Amino acid sequence: MTMPKGNYADVNGLRLYYEIHGQGEPLILLHGGLHNVALLGDTLTQLAAARRVIAVDLQGHGRTADIDRPIRYELMADDIAGLIRQLGLIQTDVMGYSLGGGTALRVAIQHPDLVRKLVLVSVACKRTGSYPEVLAGMDQMGGAAAEFMKQSPIYQSYGQVSPTPDKFPQLLDKMGDMLRQPYDWSNDVAALKMPVLLIFADADSVTTDHMAEFYKLLGGGQRDAGWDGSNMPKSQLALLPGLTHYNIFASPLLPAVVAPFLYAPMPARV
Numbered sequence: 001m002t003m004p005k006g007n008y009a010d011v012n013g014l015r016l017y018y019e020i021h022g023q024g025e026p027l028i029l030l031h032g033g034l035h036n037v038a039l040l041g042d043t044l045t046q047l048a049a050a051r052r053v054i055a056v057d058l059q060g061h062g063r064t065a066d067i068d069r070p071i072r073y074e075l076m077a078d079d080i081a082g083l084i085r086q087l088g089l090i091q092t093d094v095m096g097y098s099l100g101g102g103t104a105l106r107v108a109i110q111h112p113d114l115v116r117k118l119v120l121v122s123v124a125c126k127r128t129g130s131y132p133e134v135l136a137g138m139d140q141m142g143g144a145a146a147e148f149m150k151q152s153p154i155y156q157s158y159g160q161v162s163p164t165p166d167k168f169p170q171l172l173d174k175m176g177d178m179l180r181q182p183y184d185w186s187n188d189v190a191a192l193k194m195p196v197l198l199i200f201a202d203a204d205s206v207t208t209d210h211m212a213e214f215y216k217l218l219g220g221g222q223r224d225a226g227w228d229g230s231n232m233p234k235s236q237l238a239l240l241p242g243l244t245h246y247n248i249f250a251s252p253l254l255p256a257v258v259a260p261f262l263y264a265p266m267p268a269r270v
Contacts, residue, residue, distance in 0.1 A: 006063070011082030012075070017063035018056045018083060022048030026092040027262065028080060028107075029055045030100025032249065033175060034154045036062025036161060046255035047095075051262070054087070056080065058103060060171045065163045071174045072181075077106030084114050093262055095119035097249045099175075108196075109188040116266070118196045119258055122204055122245045125217065126184035129210030141176035143169030189217040196235040197261040199254065201243035211237070234267040 008015045019037050021044060029047065031040055037055040047053050058076050060066035069075060080103060084092055094115050096104030101123030108115045124130050130138075146169040149155045159165040196218050200211050215221050218235040225232045238257045240248060248254060 009083045009086050011079050011086065013067050013069070014059060014064060014079055016056065016059075016079055016083055018054055021045075021053045021055065022051055024051045026087075026089055027051045027053050028084065028092055028094045028104070029053050030058065030080070030094070030096035030103050031055070031061065032098035032100055034061070034158070034171070035099075036157060038062065038157055038161060039154075041250055042252065043249055043255050046252075047258065050259070051093075054083075054092075056083065058100065060167075060174060062158070063161050063163065066167060066171065066174070071178045073102045073106045073178075073183075074110065076103045077110050080104075080107050081111040081114055084111075089114070091116045093117045093119070095121070095258065096123070097121040098123065098245065105185065105189070108192055108194060109185065112193065115194050117262060118192070118194055119199065119261065120196065121199045121254065122201060122206060122248055123198075124206045124210055125186060125189045125214050126210075127182050128184075129207060129214070130205050131207055134205045138176070138179035141172060141179055143173040146172055186213075186217055189214065192218065195261075195267060197238065197258065198236070199238045199240065199248070199257060201245055201248040202239050202241050203244045204248070205245035211239070236261060 006017065006019050008017055027047060029040060029044060031037065036057050040055055044053060044055055057064040059071055059079065091114055094104045094107055101120045104118060105120055105123060105125065108118045127135070155168060158168055198211070198215055200206055212221060215237045220233040220235050220237055223231050240251060240253045240257065243251055
């Protein structure tokens with residue numbers, strides 16, 4: 001595997017930080033909220049064993065400094081599309097977790113021509129797809145929590161790599177503002193043409209009812225696949241046991257489930 005190489009791309013007023021790990025077909029990999037490339041861990045390492053993984057720090061996260069605009073899934077999706085085009089990629093696989101998953105989903109919705117396959121980890125396609133207590137926590141997120149988080153690995157990693165380490169309270173304020181915004185992308189999801197792999201923990205922050213609803217929007221869960229698999233949907237659903245929203249990305253089960261989906265031939269009709 002090649003050594004990671006840090007780079008910046010100028011897109012939409014951002015100096016967007018990204019690293020390239022490994023060689024092979026490209027895969028854009030997007031971290032969760034308040035995380036950064038450095039926290040992608042063994043999942044990044046495992047995927048980069050056979051792919052050229054392009055790991056990105058999203059707006060205000062990691063080495064990507066914030067700018068004077070709100071943090072929104074739609075805006076960050078345009079940033080990723082800009083990066084894909086700057087790298088000269090005609091089409092790429094895109095994988096995201098939590099915040100990165102919402103961004104990856106919006107890339108597929110807003111720029112479907114750029115996405116070959118899509119992997120979404122612990123993501124709801126509408127705000128009400130999360131449990132009520134999770135939504136209550138989102139409602140309360142803001143800069144006042146910065147002091148409480150100073151001993152957390154998330155804060156310590158932010159302080160080590162951010163060009164503006166004193167801006168953590170402002171990042172929490174912006175994240176809270178984003179998480180309080182209502183959204184429902186159900187119609188957009190139903191229109192997607194590329195294969196999608198949905199992955200959830202069995203004790204996720206997303207309700208099991210919403211997991212099934214999301215999968216049905218993608219054409220799954222509609223009928224028996226048949227003894228010969230002739231009715232197999234192009235998209236897939238995985239439920240990983242004994243995990244939560246907060247530790248699923250660190251599980252060795254995750255790359256083990258993702259790899260076969262990415263390496264499989266494209267369906268005949270997409």
